[in-house]
Amino acid sequence: MTHEDLVELHCHIDRLLMEQGEYQPLELLLRQCRLTYADYEAWRNQHTDLLDEALFGDIAHIKTQLKLAEDYVQQLGLVRHSLEIHAWRNDNHALLRFSSDAEFNRLFHGLFRKDDTDPQLDLFLDSAATILVNAIMQSLVNRQPGQARRQWHQLFNQAPDHVRLGGLERLIEASEYLQGSVHDPVGECRWLHEEIAPLADDILGKDSRNLMVPLWRHLGDALCDRRFDPDQPRVHTSFTAAQALEWEAVYKAVVSEPGWHQQPVLIKRCFAACHRLRWLREKLMAVFLLCWCCPTDWESAILEDDPVLARDWHAFEALEPELALEYFPTWLLLKKPELEKLMSEGVNPQVVYPTHYVLVMELQQQVSMQRKISTRKHIKNKYPDLFLHYMQHIKKMENG
Numbered sequence: 001m002t003h004e005d006l007v008e009l010h011c012h013i014d015r016l017l018m019e020q021g022e023y024q025p026l027e028l029l030l031r032q033c034r035l036t037y038a039d040y041e042a043w044r045n046q047h048t049d050l051l052d053e054a055l056f057g058d059i060a061h062i063k064t065q066l067k068l069a070e071d072y073v074q075q076l077g078l079v080r081h082s083l084e085i086h087a088w089r090n091d092n093h094a095l096l097r098f099s100s101d102a103e104f105n106r107l108f109h110g111l112f113r114k115d116d117t118d119p120q121l122d123l124f125l126d127s128a129a130t131i132l133v134n135a136i137m138q139s140l141v142n143r144q145p146g147q148a149r150r151q152w153h154q155l156f157n158q159a160p161d162h163v164r165l166g167g168l169e170r171l172i173e174a175s176e177y178l179q180g181s182v183h184d185p186v187g188e189c190r191w192l193h194e195e196i197a198p199l200a201d202d203i204l205g206k207d208s209r210n211l212m213v214p215l216w217r218h219l220g221d222a223l224c225d226r227r228f229d230p231d232q233p234r235v236h237t238s239f240t241a242a243q244a245l246e247w248e249a250v251y252k253a254v255v256s257e258p259g260w261h262q263q264p265v266l267i268k269r270c271f272a273a274c275h276r277l278r279w280l281r282e283k284l285m286a287v288f289l290l291c292w293c294c295p296t297d298w299e300s301a302i303l304e305d306d307p308v309l310a311r312d313w314h315a316f317e318a319l320e321p322e323l324a325l326e327y328f329p330t331w332l333l334l335k336k337p338e339l340e341k342l343m344s345e346g347v348n349p350q351v352v353y354p355t356h357y358v359l360v361m362e363l364q365q366q367v368s369m370q371r372k373i374s375t376r377k378h379i380k381n382k383y384p385d386l387f388l389h390y391m392q393h394i395k396k397m398e399n400g
Contacts, residue, residue, distance in 0.1 A: 182222035264297035
């Protein structure tokens, strides 16, 4: 594993710890797009026996990553707890195995959090009402709305003034929503996004996706023929598919929209999807489009999940003399000439490429020395600051 790979791994883990307060290998595999949520669902529903068979990438490399991740979080002082994962089916709560490889299986079935050394028991946490609340939460996470409803009635009879009673009922009602049709896509999208999703996050934490993914998928099915409306950007399958963690569906929904490369919301969704899918060319093109077509909507925060590209951006910001945002793609091409072949294979005929980008692309290609000299002269005359950075890069390369 390279140093950059290790930095990226630690970055993913740090983000997970910041967002969730704990580390679980499943979350890392999902974030790295080594695993799709749909395959995870199939495993929980016992449609497949072993989850490692659904992983993307070299298995030995992934196993090494999980081992390095475990070492890292233990160095941070987090304590490992063994994690059992059971099937979701109502009639069968079988214990599931991740892999037939004992060590790989052990690595996956771990949960790391800070050690709780407080020996005192909280009587409230051991109360019958709290046990019922936890049971309802588990039923919602396990997609058992009927059981959750029965447990809710027990909670209502025991503790009608419980602080969680109303919120749990709304989540149960949301899970029952799957049985009906979508009559008001705009209103139901607002309801899911503004009311149910935040409530599920508050009550269920990271496991809220087990409740929310089917809900977003259900709404997305009703939006499949709806065109993108900039005034209602969430009422579109690119948004619902992103909430359902279906990244290929996000990409397809974006690029099927006429003029998508001029809509900053769609470009950002395209970037997020391609980053999760590890599609480098399409991801870079999304960044380039933001720089060229939608500079006023540029947010460097979109690069936070990509430590390599984030470092490139910080280096670009520190340039002297500084360059305008539209030059970031061109400067990146100067810094990494190996990108020329990759990006030339994905030329979009609908995009108007800036002249300086086209010139640098030409400079990186295998053309005659006379053509290179002519192109350099053109860049020097028309883009002197860019040419200065080009020459600095050439000197750096010559000096090793």
